[in-house]
Amino acid sequence: MARFVRRDEPEIMEVNEDHVMRANSVEGRQQAPQKHEGKLYRLVLVSFGLLCVTQAALNISLRLILYNSDVQKLELLKMERDQIKTSNNRLTEAKDQLQTSYNRLTEERDQLQTSNNILRESLCTQTQTYPHCWIEFNSNWYYVSNEMKTWEESRQDCLRRGAHLVIINSKEEQKFLVGLNKRVWIGLTDREEEGTWTWVDGSPLTTAYWGRTQPDDGDGFTKVGTEDCAELNNHYSDPLNKWNDLSCNGKNSWICEKVV
Structure with missing residues (x-):
């Protein structure tokens, strides 16, 4: 094939x-x-x-x-x-x-x-001759209290100390007392005859150092009543216008004065 x-x-x-x-x-x-x-x-x-x-x-x-x-x-x-x-x-x-x-x-x-x-x-x-009790000024001696009594109680206290509530006789004495810077009773009142102010020794007020509108005998306020005793009140600015009349039943400090 x-x-x-x-x-x-x-x-x-x-x-x-x-x-x-x-x-x-x-x-x-x-x-x-x-x-x-x-x-x-x-x-x-x-x-x-x-x-x-x-x-x-x-x-x-x-x-x-x-x-x-x-x-x-x-x-x-x-x-x-x-x-x-x-x-x-x-x-x-x-x-x-x-x-x-x-x-x-x-x-x-x-x-x-x-x-x-x-x-x-x-x-x-x-003793009344303790030096812290009495301050001498112009041959007079002054006692300044640390208590508060009525005017009559203060007067009696001064009598027990052989002194009297202070009597202010001159500008110099007024300025001296103002310098103590204390609100105090002074020996001035018209309790015997309203408006006739006399000192505690019976002598009449001849030279005054009232504050403005004073004395006013309470100015008719019934709560205050009659004001027949005088105080030295530092509320007033002028040192020769410091007095104020006050109810004798009020209580204040006071100053006794003994004339030597």
């Missing part, structure tokens, strides 16, 4: 192989850009993701920093508030201690003053 061989088959196969290789080559060249573009896309996505993560981390960090800063500021403010509160409490405590000390000293001063007055009165009762 005869066998026929086709001489052109190898060529055809070669042609087919070349065609396939070229096709694969073209396809490879077409797929290469696609693979490159995919890698680039993935890289972009990864980079974007990293950027997002970085941004989120930065945001969190900033918030933490700001939060910590605010917390520190708040803590500082609390510390300052507590320090101010502590200082205020200390100042209040110191103020209370000072007030307590002041009250104690005031009480002690009053007690000493009371004791001094008691001692002074005791010594004045025992």
Whole structure:
């Protein structure tokens, strides 16, 4: 049996192989850009993701920093508030201690003053020449009381001391008595005859130093009643206008005068 061989088959196969290789080559060249573009896309996505993560981390960090800063500021403010509160409490405590000390000293001063007055009165009762009892002026001696009595009680006290309620005979004596800065009975009255003022030694009033609108005998006020005894009242500013008439039953300090 005869066998026929086709001489052109190898060529055809070669042609087919070349065609396939070229096709694969073209396809490879077409797929290469696609693979490159995919890698680039993935890289972009990864980079974007990293950027997002970085941004989120930065945001969190900033918030933490700001939060910590605010917390520190708040803590500082609390510390300052507590320090101010502590200082205020200390100042209040110191103020209370000072007030307590002041009250104690005031009480002690009053007690000493009371004791001094008691001692002074005791010594004045025992002797009429005790220097703290009597004040000398123009060769006369004056006793200024620390008690308050009615006009008649004051007059009797002066008599027991060998003196009389003060009689004012001159401007100099008036100014001296005003300088003692005390509201006191003086030895002047119109009890015997309304409007006729006489001194306790019976001498008539010749020179007067009445305050403005005085004497007014109570000015008609029923609660006050008649005013028949005279006092030296520092309410008036002019030293030569200091006298005031007052109810003899009122209570005042007084001044005794002893003529030497």
